[in-house]
Amino acid sequence: MNSPAEANKRGVVRFRTKLVGAMMLVVLALTALGLYFTQRKVAATAERDLQENFQAKLVSLHKIQELRHTALTERCGELVSKPRIHAALEDNALDLLYPSAKDELRDLMEEPEPSQAEAADSLHARFYRFLDATGAILSPPNPQDVGELGAEVKAQLALKKLPETQQIGYVSETSDASDEAVDEVMVVPIFSTETGEVISALVVGFKPFEVISKSAGPGLKSGIWMNGRLHLPSVPKSAQSAIGDQIANAVSKSDSVQNNINVTINGAPQLLFYKLLNPESLFPPAYEICLYPLTESVAQQRRLRWQIGGAGALLLLGGFVVSHLVAARLSVPVEKLALDSEKDRLQRRRAEAALASTSEELERSARYSADASHQLKSPVSVLRAGLDSLLGREDFKPEVYHELSALLHQTYRLTGVIDDLLLLSRVDAGHLQIEAEPVNLGELIEEWLDDLSALPDSPEMKIEKELPAEIYVAGEKRYTSLIVQNLLENARKYNRPGGCIRVAARRDIAEVVLTVGNTGRPIAQTAQQHIFERFHRGAPVSDISGHGLGLNLARELARLHGGDLRLLRSDNDWTEFEVRFRVARPSLRRAAEVA
Amino acid sequence: MGLRGLLFFNAIFALLPITVFAGAVVEGRVELPKSHFAPVMAKRYEIVTTGGVLSPQPPVAVVYLDGSFAKPPSPATKQIAQKDLTFLPSLLPVQVGTRVEFPNLDDTYHSIFSYSPAKRFDVGRYRPEERPIPSEVFDTPGLVTLRCDIHEHMRGLILVLNTPYFVVTSPDGRFRLSGLPSGRYALKAWINSKTTREQPVELEADTVLHVDFP
Numbered sequence: 001m002n003s004p005a006e007a008n009k010r011g012v013v014r015f016r017t018k019l020v021g022a023m024m025l026v027v028l029a030l031t032a033l034g035l036y037f038t039q040r041k042v043a044a045t046a047e048r049d050l051q052e053n054f055q056a057k058l059v060s061l062h063k064i065q066e067l068r069h070t071a072l073t074e075r076c077g078e079l080v081s082k083p084r085i086h087a088a089l090e091d092n093a094l095d096l097l098y099p100s101a102k103d104e105l106r107d108l109m110e111e112p113e114p115s116q117a118e119a120a121d122s123l124h125a126r127f128y129r130f131l132d133a134t135g136a137i138l139s140p141p142n143p144q145d146v147g148e149l150g151a152e153v154k155a156q157l158a159l160k161k162l163p164e165t166q167q168i169g170y171v172s173e174t175s176d177a178s179d180e181a182v183d184e185v186m187v188v189p190i191f192s193t194e195t196g197e198v199i200s201a202l203v204v205g206f207k208p209f210e211v212i213s214k215s216a217g218p219g220l221k222s223g224i225w226m227n228g229r230l231h232l233p234s235v236p237k238s239a240q241s242a243i244g245d246q247i248a249n250a251v252s253k254s255d256s257v258q259n260n261i262n263v264t265i266n267g268a269p270q271l272l273f274y275k276l277l278n279p280e281s282l283f284p285p286a287y288e289i290c291l292y293p294l295t296e297s298v299a300q301q302r303r304l305r306w307q308i309g310g311a312g313a314l315l316l317l318g319g320f321v322v323s324h325l326v327a328a329r330l331s332v333p334v335e336k337l338a339l340d341s342e343k344d345r346l347q348r349r350r351a352e353a354a355l356a357s358t359s360e361e362l363e364r365s366a367r368y369s370a371d372a373s374h375q376l377k378s379p380v381s382v383l384r385a386g387l388d389s390l391l392g393r394e395d396f397k398p399e400v401y402h403e404l405s406a407l408l409h410q411t412y413r414l415t416g417v418i419d420d421l422l423l424l425s426r427v428d429a430g431h432l433q434i435e436a437e438p439v440n441l442g443e444l445i446e447e448w449l450d451d452l453s454a455l456p457d458s459p460e461m462k463i464e465k466e467l468p469a470e471i472y473v474a475g476e477k478r479y480t481s482l483i484v485q486n487l488l489e490n491a492r493k494y495n496r497p498g499g500c501i502r503v504a505a506r507r508d509i510a511e512v513v514l515t516v517g518n519t520g521r522p523i524a525q526t527a528q529q530h531i532f533e534r535f536h537r538g539a540p541v542s543d544i545s546g547h548g549l550g551l552n553l554a555r556e557l558a559r560l561h562g563g564d565l566r567l568l569r570s571d572n573d574w575t576e577f578e579v580r581f582r583v584a585r586p587s588l589r590r591a592a593e594v595a
Numbered sequence: 596m597g598l599r600g601l602l603f604f605n606a607i608f609a610l611l612p613i614t615v616f617a618g619a620v621v622e623g624r625v626e627l628p629k630s631h632f633a634p635v636m637a638k639r640y641e642i643v644t645t646g647g648v649l650s651p652q653p654p655v656a657v658v659y660l661d662g663s664f665a666k667p668p669s670p671a672t673k674q675i676a677q678k679d680l681t682f683l684p685s686l687l688p689v690q691v692g693t694r695v696e697f698p699n700l701d702d703t704y705h706s707i708f709s710y711s712p713a714k715r716f717d718v719g720r721y722r723p724e725e726r727p728i729p730s731e732v733f734d735t736p737g738l739v740t741l742r743c744d745i746h747e748h749m750r751g752l753i754l755v756l757n758t759p760y761f762v763v764t765s766p767d768g769r770f771r772l773s774g775l776p777s778g779r780y781a782l783k784a785w786i787n788s789k790t791t792r793e794q795p796v797e798l799e800a801d802t803v804l805h806v807d808f809p
Contacts, residue, residue: 083747084708091740093710100710193747194644 027319169283650787682751713737
């Protein structure tokens with residue numbers, strides 16, 4: 001008994017461990033999956049936010065730039081349509097060109113030079129020049145009036161031919177390396193009002209647009225990359241050349257006029273955006289460079305990653321605890337089940353043993369009862385045969401014959417008791433099988449009534465019958481007959497002289513109800529509940545034959561047939577029993593009729 | 596009265612030599628370039644620029660007798676008005692030393708100037724009621740292009756000539772110059788800023804010479 005319990009316990013522990021393991025695996029997988037997707041989503045969101053932020057800044061920057069360009073274009077376009085400038089160029093008065101332009105461009109040139117921060121909003125021009133029909137610079141009489149230029153810039157300004165459309169260019173002065181300057185140049189062609197041809201061009205130089213990062217904090221920085229050199233004042237010189245090389249690399253690789261690359265300046269990651277500023281220009285291509293520091297975003301991402309990791313660890317811990325609890329909770333019924341099943345097994349084994357012994361006992365008792373009745377019947381037969389032969393002799397006194405006849409009668413009674421006991425023992429052992437067939441109840445009753453009336457000591461009594469023409473019940477004729485016989489015999493036996501017997505049968509849905517009533521002294525109230533017990537007799541009347549097994553046997557048989565037997569009433573000179581049978585199924589009845 | 600009266604006065608003045616001095620007369624016809632425009636009913640000219648050439652529209656020519664003649668003792672005064680944002684007349688031949696007034700007959704400012712080598716001037720912007728009327732003396736022969744600094748499309752031409760003998764042809768190109776001195780001269784027809792035709796003439800008193808410019 002001990003070892004299976006221990007095995008059970010081990011099994012339960014194993015089950016619990018397995019459960020925890022499986023749940024942890026699931027939790028682990030879910031957590032990992034969740035973390036993976038969260039991380040991906042967060043990274044994507046961060047990237048998108050960054051791009052959006054950058055794009056938003058870029059867009060606003062470009063909008064300002066565009067506004068400035070539009071203003072400049074408009075202003076320059078206005079300038080080149082001035083009659084004085086046209087007059088000077090068309091009426092062969094080049095000496096008046098710069099003086100005339102000085103008046104017209106006064107607002108551009110003589111504005112006080114703005115501070116660097118305001119340069120973006122200002123239309124202040126650094127210099128202007130006119131180009132002649134060949135694209136060479138027309139020398140101004142007083143260079144200080146129109147902005148002095150170094151030789152290098154002059155060389156960059158001169159064009160091979162005059163442009164037909166407005167051009168944007170960038171010129172740089174590298175002569176003084178410490179103060180490298182880039183100028184944005186707008187070249188506006190001047191069309192002759194007489195010939196419609198380009199006769200000259202106005203070149204106006206401005207400070208290029210640049211977003212100056214306020215207080216060196218994080219923000220967008222912009223500069224210009226041209227001729228392989230980066231001009232980004234807010235970036236240290238050492239980094240400029242390195243970034244310049246990266247841009248040169250990126251520009252040479254892709255044909256697109258704008259793109260993003262990631263660069264590192266002094267260990268800080270930056271997003272670099274470049275865009276061709278002067279597509280299809282006669283001037284060498286210049287790229288706008290925007291730098292956006294990624295430091296903050298990288299730090300934010302790292303922070304987020306840590307947070308996600310922490311959350312994952314917590315989740316895992318929570319999952320572990322929960323799965324432990326759940327496993328413990330789940331294993332309780334399993335444990336109980338295991339214990340119960342162990343108990344059940346024991347009980348079943350016991351029950352099986354008990355059943356086996358009971359069955360054996362039953363078998364034995366049935367055999368005993370059969371043996372007993374056999375053992376009883378044989379001497380009774382011998383006894384009866386002996387008494388019969390004695391009665392056949394004629395040398396006894398007449399009282400002796402009377403005695404012998406009484407003894408013979410007792411042997412018949414004994415046989416009846418033995419038969420009944422035999423039948424009861426079979427019923428008790430469950431060996432009695434009913435083979436149901438339609439039995440004509442009316443016919444059966446008629447036969448028995450005939451037999452009763454033929455009995456020699458039958459008192460004078462009235463018999464009332466209320467039987468339908470054909471009434472069939474399901475049952476085995478032998479036993480059905482026994483039930484009817486028992487009831488009718490009782491009704492006769494316990495009747496009073498001049499009394500009556502009333503037999504009635506009727507259908508009650510699926511049953512047939514047979515009532516047998518008789519006049520006579522009723523059964524005592526106290527005895528009524530015992531009348532169906534074995535060896536009990538309704539009345540201690542010695543002159544009435546019977547052995548106290550009839551009602552019991554009748555009831556057992558009625559119940560075996562799916563019906564019942566009960567006492568309806570017993571008072572006021574009237575005792576009535578009711579027996580219920582199952583109605584025979586029509587098919588059975590037809591079969592019986594055919595037979 | 597203004598302009599119309601002035602023009603009439605000018606015409607009378609121009610015809611005076613014919614009746615008084617009865618000098619030589621040249622008449623003829625200048626073959627004018629084809630006009631792309633419908634004939635203008637009012638005698639108003641505009642200066643148009645096509646292919647770098649300034650020419651009056653509808654086409655007219657200025658025929659003049661080239662040579663060295665004495666300046667008139669008192670300089671003449673002529674007018675080019677600004678009306679409806681155009682110069683009126685748009686083409687004015689004058690003898691050297693002539694003062695030209697620029698009355699503003701519009702409701703707006705004008706600012707007449709010229710960068711032409713023959714005469715550079717700038718009268719500045721002025722209102723219609725500006726008095727005295729802004730004027731300039733033209734004492735160098737040549738073609739002067741008038742512009743307005745405010746209205747960039749406005750063009751006017753003043754042809755400053757050495758000679759007092761000149762006439763603007765009719766729209767069909769006919770001209771007649773009378774009271775001319777005798778002698779050998781070059782008769783020139785200015786057709787536009789790039790084209791001036793020339794015919795040698797020998798003039799005799801009281802004779803009418805017929806000269807056509809093909």
